[in-house]
Amino acid sequence: MASGTRPRTPPPALLDATALEALVDALRARGFTVMGPTVRDGAVVIAELTSAADLPYGVGVDTDAGRYRLRARDDRAAFGHSAGPQSWKNVLHPPRALVWSADRTPDGSMAGGEPARERRYALLGVRPCDLAAIKVLDRVLTGGRQADPVYTGRRDGNLIIAVECTEPGAVCFCSSMGTGPGTDDGFDLALTELVDGGEHLFVVRAGTGEGAEILAGLPARPADEGIVERAREAVGAAAGRMGRTMRPGSLPDLLAEARGSPHWDDVAARCLTCGNCTMVCPTCFCTTPEDVTDLTGDHAERWRRWDSCFDLDFSYLHGGSVRTSGRARYRQWLTHKLGTWHEQFGSSGCVGCGRCIAWCPAGIDLTREIDALAAAGAG
Amino acid sequence: MDTVAHAVVPGPAFPVPYRVVARRAETADTVTMELANDDGPLDAFAPGQFAMLTAYGIGEVPISLSAVAVAGGRTRRLVHTVRAVGAVTRALCGAAPGAVIGVRGPYGTAWDLAAAAGRDVVIVAGGIGLAPVRPLVHAVLADRSRFGDVALLVGARTPADLVFRDDLRRWAGAGAQVAVTVDRPAGDWDGHVGVVPSLLPQARFDAGHAVAFVCGPEIMMRFTAEALIRAGVAPARVQISLERSMRCGCGWCGHCQLGPLLVCRDGPVVAYERVAHLLTVREL
Numbered sequence: 021m022a023s024g025t026r027p028r029t030p031p032p033a034l035l036d037a038t039a040l041e042a043l044v045d046a047l048r049a050r051g052f053t054v055m056g057p058t059v060r061d062g063a064v065v066i067a068e069l070t071s072a073a074d075l076p077y078g079v080g081v082d083t084d085a086g087r088y089r090l091r092a093r094d095d096r097a098a099f100g101h102s103a104g105p106q107s108w109k110n111v112l113h114p115p116r117a118l119v120w121s122a123d124r125t126p127d128g129s130m131a132g133g134e135p136a137r138e139r140r141y142a143l144l145g146v147r148p149c150d151l152a153a154i155k156v157l158d159r160v161l162t163g164g165r166q167a168d169p170v171y172t173g174r175r176d177g178n179l180i181i182a183v184e185c186t187e188p189g190a191v192c193f194c195s196s197m198g199t200g201p202g203t204d205d206g207f208d209l210a211l212t213e214l215v216d217g218g219e220h221l222f223v224v225r226a227g228t229g230e231g232a233e234i235l236a237g238l239p240a241r242p243a244d245e246g247i248v249e250r251a252r253e254a255v256g257a258a259a260g261r262m263g264r265t266m267r268p269g270s271l272p273d274l275l276a277e278a279r280g281s282p283h284w285d286d287v288a289a290r291c292l293t294c295g296n297c298t299m300v301c302p303t304c305f306c307t308t309p310e311d312v313t314d315l316t317g318d319h320a321e322r323w324r325r326w327d328s329c330f331d332l333d334f335s336y337l338h339g340g341s342v343r344t345s346g347r348a349r350y351r352q353w354l355t356h357k358l359g360t361w362h363e364q365f366g367s368s369g370c371v372g373c374g375r376c377i378a379w380c381p382a383g384i385d386l387t388r389e390i391d392a393l394a395a396a397g398a399g
Numbered sequence: 400m401d402t403v404a405h406a407v408v409p410g411p412a413f414p415v416p417y418r419v420v421a422r423r424a425e426t427a428d429t430v431t432m433e434l435a436n437d438d439g440p441l442d443a444f445a446p447g448q449f450a451m452l453t454a455y456g457i458g459e460v461p462i463s464l465s466a467v468a469v470a471g472g473r474t475r476r477l478v479h480t481v482r483a484v485g486a487v488t489r490a491l492c493g494a495a496p497g498a499v500i501g502v503r504g505p506y507g508t509a510w511d512l513a514a515a516a517g518r519d520v521v522i523v524a525g526g527i528g529l530a531p532v533r534p535l536v537h538a539v540l541a542d543r544s545r546f547g548d549v550a551l552l553v554g555a556r557t558p559a560d561l562v563f564r565d566d567l568r569r570w571a572g573a574g575a576q577v578a579v580t581v582d583r584p585a586g587d588w589d590g591h592v593g594v595v596p597s598l599l600p601q602a603r604f605d606a607g608h609a610v611a612f613v614c615g616p617e618i619m620m621r622f623t624a625e626a627l628i629r630a631g632v633a634p635a636r637v638q639i640s641l642e643r644s645m646r647c648g649c650g651w652c653g654h655c656q657l658g659p660l661l662v663c664r665d666g667p668v669v670a671y672e673r674v675a676h677l678l679t680v681r682e683l
Contacts, residue, residue, distance in 0.1 A: 130499055132407050135406070
């Protein structure tokens with residue numbers, strides 16, 4: 021390749037649905053731990069896949085504010101579900117992680133370090149909204165002066181197989197956040213699933229050399245322009261079927277001006293401050309450390325677990341917490357997610373996946389709260 | 400305990416062990432300790448920056464340096480002044496010479512002393528807030544001719560809570576005006592009584608030509624900064640040191656937010672004018 025020219029994108033290929041088996045096998049043969057969607061406990065969760073048979077074929081989901089239910093589809097789509105309670109955050113930035121361990125040395129000092137990386141993950145079935153969320157986490161946890169070693173230990177060397185979205189849910193609004201339903205970068209392979217009339221196909225694009233290499237080993241055939249266009253149309257149609265819309269305009273400005281809005285009291289009257297929204301959010305990254313020792317005191321470890329700005333202790337300084345009212349804690353969450361995140365990390369913290377709406381036990385919908393704050397400000 | 404066997408590697412989250420080589424009680428609840436590591440010391444700390452100190456098996460807290468001794472671009476000696484207010488700070492205060500404490504850093508922004516070159520300097524500290532400005536006082540007095548008038552105004556709750564008393568006497572003899580006030584007099588106290596900003600009128604400095612450095616409880620910093628600005632100090636020339644819950648020092652944990660700021664990254668030292676509008680918002 022001549023220097024200065026962009027690498028030529030290989031033409032899209034076509035895979036039969038049965039080739040997913042070969043894909044998972046190929047990834048495992050290359051030493052990847054393959055993580056992807058599977059059904060567990062009445063939800064589509066993200067877990068290790070030992071075979072493509074673990075994928076949620078024929079499973080759809082119904083979502084709404086405060087609602088998530090599995091339903092049987094009338095086809096065998098493997099990725100015919102919108103976002104579940106977990107995201108790739110659960111893999112890359114796990115709920116509980118060892119940060120370091122140390123042992124007392126004979127001279128009384130402490131020697132140890134951070135855990136060495138043991139696995140390389142392939143992420144199979146990453147939605148464009150969730151791919152955008154991974155990019156957000158990259159900026160937050162690796163974009164500073166020092167990269168977070170827990171995150172990089174799981175993120176480095178990922179192989180990402182994105183699946184474009186043709187099945188948005190009632191709480192989805194990625195198209196108004198500019199993060200989906202299609203994607204053009206950040207993946208090794210991108211699939212678009214086509215199921216109708218008894219056919220079950222995937223249009224496949226390679227985004228990296230490693231992706232192209234894996235694709236070359238699969239039983240693929242060239243995709244003709246007609247089917248590539250059908251895939252494009254299916255993604256385009258999905259953009260028009262979003263259940264929610266985020267208000268356009270500068271949300272950082274709107275939220276900075278809304279700090280004193282009476283509407284926060286209205287939300288606080290409904291919000292249970294349970295923190296579910298922060299747990300299911302694919303970009304909420306806050307953690308708290310927990311130090312432990314064994315009984316001798318000669319072995320010490322630091323663990324960390326997800327924390328939430330809805331927790332009263334979250335803002336604790338000696339003497340008391342900064343944010344005690346539910347009003348202040350909801351304001352912090354929403355203002356950070358959609359407003360101050362831009363100033364801190366150069367993008368919104370929201371990718372429009374809708375998880376916080378579905379998993380809020382009170383059915384609080386951030387798109388509506390933003391509309392209400394805008395209305396209260398205008399009035 | 401959920402212990403797993405694993406290989407370990409060095410990294411930025413792992414504290415470097417430092418040994419306590421000296422310990423002095425400042426007050427009933429405050430200790431100054433000197434830490435040393437001659438093997439693999441950390442990068443040089445600047446006045447105003449902080450370290451994360453680990454009491455092994457108990458936890459980690461952010462503590463500013465109360466003196467900076469740098470050799471060859473590395474920090475072989477660290478001086479920290481710690482007030483015992485919780486489990487970790489109690490353990491740190493109780494660490495005797497010979498004990499090992501984990502250290503990570505340097506973190507955060509430093510006092511911008513260069514901005515004060517050729518100007519008058521006003522340093523205002525409340526309570527344990529004297530610790531983070533102490534290396535600044537050292538730097539100013541070590542290069543005294545670079546600055547105009549230098550005033551140090553110090554407040555404490557009671558005379559018994561005053562830290563660095565010997566230093567205050569020494570600094571008064573080394574070219575700084577030193578004034579001290581307490582909120583509640585006790586014993587044989589015959590000095591000033593009142594909040595710190597009430598010391599401002601007796602300090603000699605040219606407000607229009609001064610740079611101010613303020614550290615203490617947030618409410619004290621607000622009132623002091625406002626008083627300085629009313630006296631004529633430019634808002635951009637008032638620096639304060641913010642405090643929020645800081646659990647990692649690296650911007651990874653999300654705890655230390657103040658509006659758009661991550662205090663561990665964008666602070667602790669900031670220009671007052673950058674945050675004045677944020678400090679008046681309740682529960683921000």
